[in-house]
Amino acid sequence: MKNFLNRLFMNRYGMDKLGRFINIIIIVLLSINLFIKSRLLNGIILFFIIFMLIRIFSKDVVSRERENTYYCTQLWKLRRWKNTMLSDIKIRKNYKLFLCPICSKKMKVPKGKGKIKVTCPHCGHSFEKRS
Numbered sequence: 549m550k551n552f553l554n555r556l557f558m559n560r561y562g563m564d565k566l567g568r569f570i571n572i573i574i575i576v577l578l579s580i581n582l583f584i585k586s587r588l589l590n591g592i593i594l595f596f597i598i599f600m601l602i603r604i605f606s607k608d609v610v611s612r613e614r615e616n617t618y619y620c621t622q623l624w625k626l627r628r629w630k631n632t633m634l635s636d637i638k639i640r641k642n643y644k645l646f647l648c649p650i651c652s653k654k655m656k657v658p659k660g661k662g663k664i665k666v667t668c669p670h671c672g673h674s675f676e677k678r679s
């Protein structure tokens with residue numbers, strides 16, 4: 549039995565982060581389908597299972613790693629965007645955020661100071677803004 553499994557998985561790609569993500573999607577969809585019992589959702593689940601198995605048993609390691617790298621990059625961008633948004637929400641409580649009209653860099657000024665002259669720390673452009 550162990551020999552059979554060893555031969556089955558020899559030179560195969562196996563599981564990666566994208567594979568685990570697809571696993572989670574399958575589990576979530578299966579859980580949803582317990583309640584709504586949709587044939588369409590069954591088809592979608594079957595598609596994801598086949599896609600996951602094709603990736604696991606694939607011998608084209610380079611392509612699978614490229615897919616995984618793309619997934620990881622998108623995930624990293626999403627996390628960075630989320631962190632930026634959360635950080636902006638915290639900053640907006642006490643500061644007003646705006647972009648420099650010349651270099652488009654993000655700047656912040658304290659709220660409630662009225663009309664103030666702002667100098668961009670990146671390009672040195674000065675302009676007036678209401679805070």
Ligand SMILES: [Zn+2]
Nearest residue numbers: 648651668671
């Ligand atoms: Zn600027």
